[in-house]
Amino acid sequence: xxxxxxxxxxxxxxxxxxxxxxxxxSASTTSTDDTESVDTEISEQAETETASEEELNTAxxxxxxxxxxxSYLPLYILRDTxxxxxxxxxxxxxxxxxxxxxxxSGPPENESFAAGQQDVGVMGNVPTISGIASGQERTIIGxxxxxxxxxxxxxxxxxxxxSVDQLEGKTIGLVVGSISQDFLNTALEEYGLSISDVxxxxxxxxxxxxxxxxxxxxxxxxxxxLVTQLEDSGAATVLIDGTGIYPGENSIFGRxxxxxxxxxxxxxxxxxxxxxAKELINNKESYAEEYADYFGLSVDSALVILENTExxxxxxxxxxxxxxNTADFLYSAELTTAEVDVASYVDYSYSExxxxxxxxxx
Numbered sequence: 001x002x003x004x005x006x007x008x009x010x011x012x013x014x015x016x017x018x019x020x021x022x023x024x025x026s027a028s029t030t031s032t033d034d035t036e037s038v039d040t041e042i043s044e045q046a047e048t049e050t051a052s053e054e055e056l057n058t059a060x061x062x063x064x065x066x067x068x069x070x071s072y073l074p075l076y077i078l079r080d081t082x083x084x085x086x087x088x089x090x091x092x093x094x095x096x097x098x099x100x101x102x103x104x105s106g107p108p109e110n111e112s113f114a115a116g117q118q119d120v121g122v123m124g125n126v127p128t129i130s131g132i133a134s135g136q137e138r139t140i141i142g143x144x145x146x147x148x149x150x151x152x153x154x155x156x157x158x159x160x161x162x163s164v165d166q167l168e169g170k171t172i173g174l175v176v177g178s179i180s181q182d183f184l185n186t187a188l189e190e191y192g193l194s195i196s197d198v199x200x201x202x203x204x205x206x207x208x209x210x211x212x213x214x215x216x217x218x219x220x221x222x223x224x225x226l227v228t229q230l231e232d233s234g235a236a237t238v239l240i241d242g243t244g245i246y247p248g249e250n251s252i253f254g255r256x257x258x259x260x261x262x263x264x265x266x267x268x269x270x271x272x273x274x275x276x277a278k279e280l281i282n283n284k285e286s287y288a289e290e291y292a293d294y295f296g297l298s299v300d301s302a303l304v305i306l307e308n309t310e311x312x313x314x315x316x317x318x319x320x321x322x323x324x325n326t327a328d329f330l331y332s333a334e335l336t337t338a339e340v341d342v343a344s345y346v347d348y349s350y351s352e353x354x355x356x357x358x359x360x361x362x
Contacts (some may be wrong), residue, residue: 003341011297015018020240022161022210023343025043028288031123032063032215036197037189040074040281041163042234043104043359045071046278052318054303055057055261056261056262056263056264057093057227057261057262057263057264057265058261059096059119059170059258059261059265060095060096060097061096061097061098061099061119062084062088062096062097062098062099062119062120062262062265062269063098063101063117063118063119063120064078064079064098064099064100064101064118064119064120064121064180064269065101065102065103065109065110065112065113065118065120065121065122065123066079066100066101066102066103066121066122067102067104067105067106067122067123068104068223068225068227068294068295069223069224070123070224070291070295070305070306070309071122071142071144071145071147071150071152071224071309071311072145073251073276073280073287073291073311074144074273074276074277074279074280075100075122075273075274075295076291076294077279077280077287078100078273079100080277080321081276082270083272083275083276084098084269084272085098087268087271087272088265088268089192091264091268093264093265093268096265101117101118104124104126104204104205104206105127105175105178105204105205106124106127106175106177106178106179107127107175107176107177107178108295109121109123109127110123110127110130110131110134110136110177112187113131113136113255114131114134114136114226116255119254119255119262120141120252120253120254120255120266120269121252121253121254122144122249122250122252122253123250123251123253124178124179124223124250124251124252124307124316125178125179125181125182125248125250125251125322125323125326126178126181126182126248126326126330127177127179127180127211128140128250128251128253128323129323129327129330129336129340130177130330130335130336132340132345133327133330133331133336133337133338133340134336134338135338137255137256137257138253138255138256138345139253139254139255139256139259139345139346139347140251140252140253140315140323140342140345140346140352141252141253141254141266141270141315141346141347141350142251142252142253142270142273142313142314142315142351143249143250143251143252143312143313143314143315143316143319143351144250144251144252144311145250145309145310145311145312146247146248146249146250146309146310146312146319147224147242147247147248147308147309147310148241148242148243148244148246148248148308149222149241149242149243149244149308150228150241150248150305150309151179151180151183151221151222151223151224151226151227151241151242151246151248152221152223152229152238152239152240152241152242153167153172153183153184153187153219153220153221153223153238153239153240153241154212154219154220154221154222154227154230154236154237154238154239155212155218155219155236155237155239156213156235156236156237157213157234157235157236157237159218159219159237161218161219161239162239163191164187164188164190164193164239164240165191165192165193167188167197167198167218167219167239168193168195168197168198169197169199170198170199170218170219171198171199171201171216171218171219172184172198172199172217172218172219172220172221173193173200173201173202173203173207173208173211173212173216173217173219173220173221174199174200174202174203174208174220174221174222175202175203175205175222176200176202177284177335179223179248179250180221180222180223181200181221181335182196182222182246182248182326182329182330183242183246183248184198184200185223185333186242186246187240187242187245187246187328188349190200190245194331200354201217203217203220205226208220208222208226208230209226209230209233209235209236212230212235212236213235219239220236223300224305224308224309225295225296225297225301225305226306227241228297228304229296229297232297232298232301246326247322249319249322249323251323252270252273252313252351254266259347265352266350267350270313270351270353270356271355271356271359273356274311274313274351274355274356274357274359274360275359276296277311277313277359277360278359278360278361280311281311284303284306284307285303287306288302288306289302298312313347313360314351314352314356314360314362315348315351316356317362320342320343320346323342324341324342324343327340327341327342328337333337
């Protein structure tokens with residue numbers, strides 16, 4: 001393939017350059033024995049470089065972590081169409097076993113990555129950063145989604161709470177270690193409060209409706225499709241979403257070791273991700289119809305969510321800056337024990353690949 005041949009060509013050009021330099025030296029100062037020694041070293045270097053190239057892209061698996069959200073719908077499209085398998089096979093990687101594993105939220109997905117069970121995946125900004133801060137070697141290779149309206153603080157329909165500043169001293173349920181934690185802090189700060197002014201309890205998304213209707217919590221913080229599900233059921237109403245205050249970058253990332261050992265395989269994954277993203281952007285109505293039932297929504301509600309979701313794929317300096325803000329919040333709030341310089345964990349090359357950009361129409 002082009003990428004593999006290009007890298008090998010660089011290695012060979014280095015060897016040829018060294019050979020020319022060795023030849024010039026031997027004409028005036030190098031003995032026959034020295035020349036043979038240099039030639040042997042050059043030969044060994046060439047063999048090592050060739051062997052290292054041959055060892056790349058030899059993975060027997062590509063384990064993909066997904067979450068049940070319209071923000072990550074391109075991965076569901078890849079799972080259901082077989083495009084990724086087809087593209088890998090066309091490039092000579094037909095023996096790779098691809099597994100898509102669905103996680104309810106970022107924290108359990110992080111646990112699976114920590115155990116080495118996943119290779120690439122998508123998740124919100126907070127678990128992306130907290131995974132790095134905990135010592136996981138991961139690299140951010142894209143932005144899966146942003147959307148100011150796709151997450152919200154929600155209160156029971158009959159609640160007396162009508163403004164964020166009334167949350168002071170209240171009990172709020174959310175998935176601790178998820179993007180909801182960062183969004184809650186941002187919303188509170190907009191109203192002169194901080195996350196220390198409320199009581200946060202850990203609730204999985206599947207527990208939040210029950211906690212609201214039984215008055216175990218005063219509010220919950222969550223994301224789509226649960227926001228719409230809670231509204232449709234009559235259990236809750238939106239107190240505030242991220243409009244004007246919180247874009248909320250979700251990442252595409254991978255285990256650094258897997259990326260280093262399988263760069264072409266990961267690049268093909270990103271190319272097909274971009275293909276699915278563009279397919280979704282161009283056909284929102286048809287995909288709303290196809291996946292509404294899977295996510296427990298009406299087609300109209302599914303379409304609204306898709307209209308409120310941006311799927312950029314490409315990493316920008318702005319998105320890195322927003323992720324850095326998240327990292328700074330997590331550390332200052334003592335939610336992580338290590339500072340994270342986000343830029344040092346970003347690889348722009350995958351999302352800036354020509355095929356990726358051509359699929360996106362960039």
